[in-house]
Amino acid sequence: MKQLRYGGLLLLTILLAGCGEETYLNRVKEQGKLVVVTRNAPTTYYVDRDGKTGFEYDLVSAFADDLGVELELMVRNNPAEILSLLEEGKVDLAAASLTRTEQRKDRYRFSDSYQQVTQQVVCRRGGAYPEEPEDLVGLSLTVPSETSYVDQLQRLQEEVPELTWEVDAEHDTEYLLERVWRRKLDCTVADSNIVKVNQRYMPELLVRFDISKPQPLAWAMPAEAHGLQSAVNNWLSGFRDDGVLEHLINKYYGFIEVFDYVDTRAFKRKVKRVLPTYKAMFQAAGRKYGIDWILLAAQAYQESHWDRLARSPTGVRGIMMLTRTTAREVGVSSRLDPEQSIMGGAKYLANLLGRLPDEISEPDRTWIALAAYNVGMGHVYDARKLAREQGMDPNLWHEFREVLPLLSQKKYYKDLRYGYARGSEPVRYVRRIRNYHDMLLQALKVE
Template identity: 30%
Template sequence: MQSKSVAITRRLRLKFKSNSLPVRFSIIAAAMLPLLPLHALTAKKGETQYASVIDHNKLTVVAVKNPSTVFDNGQNLHGFGYDLMRSYAKSLNVQLDFKVVNDNTAALDLVAQGKANIALTNAPMSAIEEKKLSFFSATCGNFSALSQNGLDTSINLVVNNAEDPIAQTASGFTCEAKNDGSIDQLASFYNHNIVEPTAWETVERDLKARMPIYKASFKQEADKYNLDWQFLAAMGYQESYLKSDSVSPTGVRGLMMLTNSTAKAMGVTNRNDPRQSIQGGAKYLDQLLEQYGNIPYPDRAWYALTAYNMGPGAVSTIQSKIEKQGKNPEEWMNLYSYLQKNQNANGRYKQALQYVTRIRAYLEHIQQSSQPKPIEV
């Protein structure tokens, strides 16, 4: 007897119509859903979750906070799974309602109860099938992209009913993303091997020794500009390893490594004063986030970091080149891809890539380290 998750060896191209908006999708080899009877794919408007998503302009996805799915700092979300679902919602031209829940059981229950359209989860197959739910690979079987970047290969998308068109559009989307390289690109950015495993011991030692000294200043400045203090702290660690007397060969200095001109513009009179440096860095970051205010999070944060490192003028130049290529210059994956493809020809691009990806990694590490430890019984 076949499982609900079976390999499909041919491509389907179908069209749905809801609110007069056609949506094309395809099912490709390695997508793990059974072929559907025609009547299931032509359900009347309002009878399927797919129709409900389109009608209400909202896709509800639930997931457990996990290094391979989503990180939540209390203000914004980011992560491989989160970004993948953002792109899927965009392909449907609907808003994403992404909910973070405590555990896989809660996520599966919400799907079973019809309160969520999809669960993004690494729950075991037995737990999914016990609730009579259906699932398929979140990457259309592109496990190598996940494993090479230290991500969980067991991430699946779980739906209530395999015969609901929401299942077909989602699996079709992931397979298209696999074929066009989008999944490889996204996994590359969220690479959890960006910092060598042996280096984390040094990172942890540095944070334990220096973070307590500056934590209050990070929090104070973050509150002033409605920023995430852990984000500021991750920037500070990337810039100077939280050493207030750091100086670079190019003359930037201090805990947040401000240039002389930026320091003056931010009202910093002594770049080696850690409190002033954090104040200046927070103010400058806030200005950059405002500059990219039309870009949604988390992309806005990555744009601001790139500009902090390269300068906003350099980012604008790259955006113009991306636009000339016919791509959206306000999507992070397009900027990231441009930097990645041209890093060998321009050292500044390589430096910017390392800068943003390492801050992301340090941010996630700080977030995880600050979570309460489970009580042993």
């Protein structure tokens, strides 16, 4: 009899647990909205000229669309505030570049990971130069409260008892990175993805050393959100398998290359001193040919560093570095005339955009057209053919760019119509333009 009673209670517990799972997810669907908290930061959510954007925003928007509910967004400054909202049951999900740690798993439910990051000690060029945890002793070191940085520093403190730090309960990682950049702090700790993005705006920031192994980023949910957790993981699995997650990561991080301090400093100086001379010309060309003028300016910087007299060993000249043949095609009589060069370069890029197949959508269309500007449309056609042969999608830049370097290998180019090409160059070319474009957007926002 006791065994029957025990079995009945166990079955009832399982049924109630299952009911709870469905109840939470059903409540979200019945309310018709998913309440999400995030941070206003370059790696999560922000508003640009085209409206709301950001890696986490795009990701969680896609999930809300899949559920068929409206996304209701709440923005908070730091992990402490974000986790507090989860504790109070005021939000369904936190999409804020949170690290999934053992300590947090005891209090919240987490999704599967969608990105890996490493915690790094960040200081300023010309400032403190710690090379290992022992060197942090005596430095002014501050991190945001309720972060995985605190957990990691506590583990380091077991090895280095003299290690101390301050905890900021009001501000986020980006704010503290700026404090380091402004010499108000010696150092802070930040995730590697946050460091990469912010180094482009504050080039004096330097990574001194890593203090963690790669760690998973994941969405956090209230402890009772069993059903929502399952729904997120099922959706995320399909999102990853379909290649959409990789495409999204490429959109926000694919153009960030190895940090170049000298180049970034030079670029920032020329934005202030040189760009104003040509800004109206880029804007006029952009209006005429329907191309983002900031993208044209970024491309011109990659081509010539905005030097109207620029000349390459191969004979291309001017701000947009046009060949003689291209200049004739677009009606440019003097490649050294900056207005003619900018207008001619924009016309040529517009022509390339128009020659691509209709099935290529933005922003991939622009990246592939820029590759054609660098290597020639013939080689782009060859690479598209090769991509299909390799089982890659020639309409997606993050797959197409994997194929371009193969154009320099004889076993691939020998059967292609246009033959050999230095296929790695257009990949670097597009990556640098995207990097300059992003830095230019930020610089113009500050003006």
